[in-house]
Amino acid sequence: MRSSRTIVIAGAGIGGLTCALALAARGFHVTLLEKAELLEEVGAGLQLSPNASRVLIDLGLAPMLATKAVTPETVSIMTARSGGEVMRLPLASRAHPDAPYWLVHRADLQGALLAAVQSHPDIDLRLAAPVQDIVATDIVRVGDLEASALVGADGAWSAVRAKTFPSIQPQFSGLMAWRGTCDAANLPADLRPTGIQLWMGPRAHLVVYPMSAGTRINMVAIIPGEPLAPGWNAPGARDDIDLHFSRARWPANARAMIAAIDNWGRWPLYTMPDGGAWHSGRIALIGDAAHAMLPFAAQGAGMAIEDATTLAQCLGETESNDELPAALARYTALRRPRVTRVQRTARQQGQIYHLQGPMAFARDTVMRLLGPRRLQARQDWIYHWRL
DSSP states (O other): OOOOOEEEEEOOSHHHHHHHHHHHHTTOEEEEEOSSSSOOOOSOEEEEOHHHHHHHHHTTOHHHHTTTOBOOSEEEEEETTTSSEEEEEESGGGSBTTBOOEEEEHHHHHHHHHHHHHTOTTEEEESSOOOOOEEESSSEEETTEEESEEEEOSOTTOHHHHHHOTTOOOEEEEEEEEEEEEEGGGSOGGGOOSSEEEEEETTEEEEEEEEGGGTEEEEEEEEEOOOOSTTOOEEEOHHHHHHHHHHTTOOHHHHHHHHTOSEEEEEEEEEOOTTOOOEETTEEEOTHHHHOOOSTTSOHHHHHHHHHHHHHHHHHTOSSGGGHHHHHHHHHHHHHHHHHHHHHHHHHHHHHHTOOHHHHHHHHHHHHHHOHHHHHHTTHHHHTOOO
């Protein structure tokens, strides 16, 4: 018989909540610490490709998510050069019946995860509970708690990573993500996306898609910006973003969508070095705490979800607490190569999206020559992932 074991997780975001459910499903007792007094999510959207949706479905979340998620058929690649479509990539053919491609409101995903966590008898969620002192020997002490292992799922400015890997810190990318939403009815019918639109332009790009069962539209605009204080975001002024896209001579249809957004928020994009930071002894990191990356592969949430289920499997294969450090080393060996490749892919795609002048024309020409199916197949190594 396995002894009763407790894992402490720091951070109740998407990665931490997923990890708690995955560990509890493998027989662990989980104490989930969250420094916030109330779990609230901003009104932004998320893309969950099949590698991520498969994990969530296996955890039993399909009934709560399927009615609110949008399942897009295509990605329309648009160019600011002409205001038109370069090509349309098929998404339905890349997904599987047991793992759709979902567009979800971040709050809907967190709400589904939170409801499952709160109803699970082996998960103890503690709010207003920041991580205090960490001491790791043959057990881990987190404040007055004792555990077999500690998982840092506390974001890019992770307190767990700061104590475990103090020399490894995120670096500002020079880019700012402006995020906002609006009611779908606020957009004219001819501008209302039914799938994902990716707009490429000079030193900037837009991603637009429906969520919340199609009732709201999510938009992310990536443009150059100045860093804010670490860990902070700020409201964005409509005049500032309108001016940026007007000066860059973006087409009227793109600017009309930007103008429809209710409220903008600005997030400076910080990234971890390629390869990330993963584990030390009985302490492991997941998600942005381990490998904060640029969002240009739409895999930030997906990689955190993959981390969570991989970590749970590695720990679940152990028979005693003595085996946990080796299991965390195996988790690191499984995750580091894949996540490093995703980090590099995201960075390269961002560079491609922001090309200007003749280089932008050459990019569009090469995309058309490759064709939609060959271009979309370049993502298969991400979407087809399984443990």
